[in-house]
Amino acid sequence: MTDQKKPRSLPLSEAITISAQAVGEVMLGRSLTEVLDQLDTHERPIVQSLSFDALRKWVKSHELIKQFIPKAPPPEVEYLLSVAIPLFLQSDSDGKGYASHTIVDQAVTACSEYEPTQYAKGLVNAVLRKVSLAIKAEREKPYPPDPIPMFFPPWWRASLKRNYPKSWQSILLGQAQRAPLILRVNARQYTREEYQQLLQEAGIEATPITEIAGVSLHSALLLKDPVPVGDLPGFYSGAVSVQDAGAQIAAILLDPQPGDRVLDACAAPGGKSAHLLELADCELIALELDGQRITKIGGNLDRLRLQSQAVKIVRGDASKAAWWDGKPFDKILLDAPCSASGIVSRHPDIPFLRREADILALQQRQRAILTQSWNMLKPGGTLLYVTCSVFPEEGENQASWFATEHDDALRLNAPGQILPTGINDGFYYALFKKNGS
Ligand SMILES: C[S@@+](CC[C@H](N)C(=O)[O-])C[C@H]1O[C@@H](n2cnc3c(N)ncnc32)[C@H](O)[C@@H]1O
Incomplete structure (x- = not known):
C-alpha cells in the first residue's frame, strides 16, 4: 500500500460552520469522536482542531460572549462564536494564526450558511469585532487572566482538589492544552x-x-x-x-512472550492489542463489546500487518463468560471502560459529557469485568488493570478492593496513578499475579 496524498484543506468559513455544528452535537450529549468520524478526510483535521479549541477555551469565550451580549444568544450563534473566539486567542499568542479581520469575515460568511438571518450575522460581526479588541487590550495587562480557560464541572474540580490538593490546578491547566x-x-x-x-x-x-x-x-x-x-x-x-506515551507502557508492563495466550479484554480501537503483537508472536483474543468500535480493531491490525491465525477479534462482554472457550489465559490486559478523565487534552468533550453519577456506575462495571477476567487467568498468570482516569475511584480504590477480595492475587510492581504532564495523558496501572503454578 502506498502513502496517500495530502488531503486538500477546507475554507475557514466552511470549517467554522461544520465545527459549530459539531460543538452543538456535543452539547446534545454526543461524543465528538463519533461526530468527527463521520466527516470526510479533508474536513477532519481543521474541524477537529477548531472544535477541540472551542471546547478547551469554553469558559474564556463565554466570559467574552457574556460581556458583549448580556442576553443569551441563540444556540447557533453561541456555538459559532465559541469556535471563532479561540482563533483570536491563537492569532495573538503564537503569531501563526489568522489576522483578526479574516476571522471576523470568515465567521460572518460561516453564519450565512449556519444561521442566515440578518440579526445573527450582525450579532456575530459586532461581537467578534469587540472581542478582538478586548483580547488585544487584555494582552497588554500585566497579569494573565484566569489560567484555566476550559470548562470542568464543579464536582470534577472538587474531586481533583480533594485528591491532589497541591497539583489540581496544574492538572486542569495541562488538560486544557493541546496534546x-x-x-x-x-x-x-x-x-x-x-x-x-x-x-x-x-x-x-x-x-x-x-x-x-x-x-x-x-x-x-x-x-x-x-x-x-x-x-x-x-x-x-x-x-x-x-x-500517547502513557498508553505505551501497558504492553510493556504485561510483557507478552512468544506463544503466550493473551486476552485484551476491552480492546477497541486496538491500540494496545497492536502493541502487544508488535512485541511478541502471542496468541491474542481482542474482545470488545461495542459493535461499532470493534470494526476499528481489524482496520488497525491490517494497517500494521499484524493479522494472523493467532489473532482473534471477538465481540463479547468481558464481565460474562458466554464468549469464552474455557481455555485460561497466561496474560490479561484489562483496559477498562472509564471516565476518560485522564485524556481530556485529546478528548476535550469529556468534561461536557460526564456526570458525577457516571463514576459509581463505571466503578461497578470495572469490578464486574475484573472479577470475571480473574476467573479466566491461569494460576501463575498476570493481569494488568488499566484506566485512563485521574479519579482514585477508578484507580487505586479499585486495585485495593480487588486485592482484598482475592486471596490468590499478589500485587506486583506497577506505576499506580500517573498524572497528565503535557507529554503523557493520565493513566492508572495495577499489575496482579495469580498465586499458584
Ligand atoms: C479504554 S477503551 C479500550 C482502548 C483500547 N484498549 C486501546 O488501547 O485501543 C475501553 C473499551 O472497552 C469496551 N467495553 C466496555 N465494556 C465492555 C465489556 N463489558 N466487555 C468488553 N468490552 C467492553 C468499550 O467499548 C471500549 O472500546
Whole structure:
C-alpha cells in the first residue's frame, strides 16, 4: 500500500460552520469522536482542531460572549462564536494564526450558511469585532487572566482538589492544552532510531521519549510539531501508530512472550492489542463489546500487518463468560471502560459529557469485568488493570478492593496513578499475579 496524498484543506468559513455544528452535537450529549468520524478526510483535521479549541477555551469565550451580549444568544450563534473566539486567542499568542479581520469575515460568511438571518450575522460581526479588541487590550495587562480557560464541572474540580490538593490546578491547566503528537514505532518494521532517521529525511523533527513513570519505552517519539498522519513516512504500510506515551507502557508492563495466550479484554480501537503483537508472536483474543468500535480493531491490525491465525477479534462482554472457550489465559490486559478523565487534552468533550453519577456506575462495571477476567487467568498468570482516569475511584480504590477480595492475587510492581504532564495523558496501572503454578 502506498502513502496517500495530502488531503486538500477546507475554507475557514466552511470549517467554522461544520465545527459549530459539531460543538452543538456535543452539547446534545454526543461524543465528538463519533461526530468527527463521520466527516470526510479533508474536513477532519481543521474541524477537529477548531472544535477541540472551542471546547478547551469554553469558559474564556463565554466570559467574552457574556460581556458583549448580556442576553443569551441563540444556540447557533453561541456555538459559532465559541469556535471563532479561540482563533483570536491563537492569532495573538503564537503569531501563526489568522489576522483578526479574516476571522471576523470568515465567521460572518460561516453564519450565512449556519444561521442566515440578518440579526445573527450582525450579532456575530459586532461581537467578534469587540472581542478582538478586548483580547488585544487584555494582552497588554500585566497579569494573565484566569489560567484555566476550559470548562470542568464543579464536582470534577472538587474531586481533583480533594485528591491532589497541591497539583489540581496544574492538572486542569495541562488538560486544557493541546496534546502533543506522540508516535509508537512498529518494532516489527523499524527501530526507533531508524524511524527517527526517516522522519528527519522527511523534514519532521522528533525526539525519543525513553521513560514514563519509571517504565522504559523503546518505541516512543515526540513530534516537535504535529503533522497529518498521511505525512508520516510509511504510515499506511504500518510503520507507526499515534499513541500517547502513557498508553505505551501497558504492553510493556504485561510483557507478552512468544506463544503466550493473551486476552485484551476491552480492546477497541486496538491500540494496545497492536502493541502487544508488535512485541511478541502471542496468541491474542481482542474482545470488545461495542459493535461499532470493534470494526476499528481489524482496520488497525491490517494497517500494521499484524493479522494472523493467532489473532482473534471477538465481540463479547468481558464481565460474562458466554464468549469464552474455557481455555485460561497466561496474560490479561484489562483496559477498562472509564471516565476518560485522564485524556481530556485529546478528548476535550469529556468534561461536557460526564456526570458525577457516571463514576459509581463505571466503578461497578470495572469490578464486574475484573472479577470475571480473574476467573479466566491461569494460576501463575498476570493481569494488568488499566484506566485512563485521574479519579482514585477508578484507580487505586479499585486495585485495593480487588486485592482484598482475592486471596490468590499478589500485587506486583506497577506505576499506580500517573498524572497528565503535557507529554503523557493520565493513566492508572495495577499489575496482579495469580498465586499458584
Ligand atoms: C479504554 S477503551 C479500550 C482502548 C483500547 N484498549 C486501546 O488501547 O485501543 C475501553 C473499551 O472497552 C469496551 N467495553 C466496555 N465494556 C465492555 C465489556 N463489558 N466487555 C468488553 N468490552 C467492553 C468499550 O467499548 C471500549 O472500546
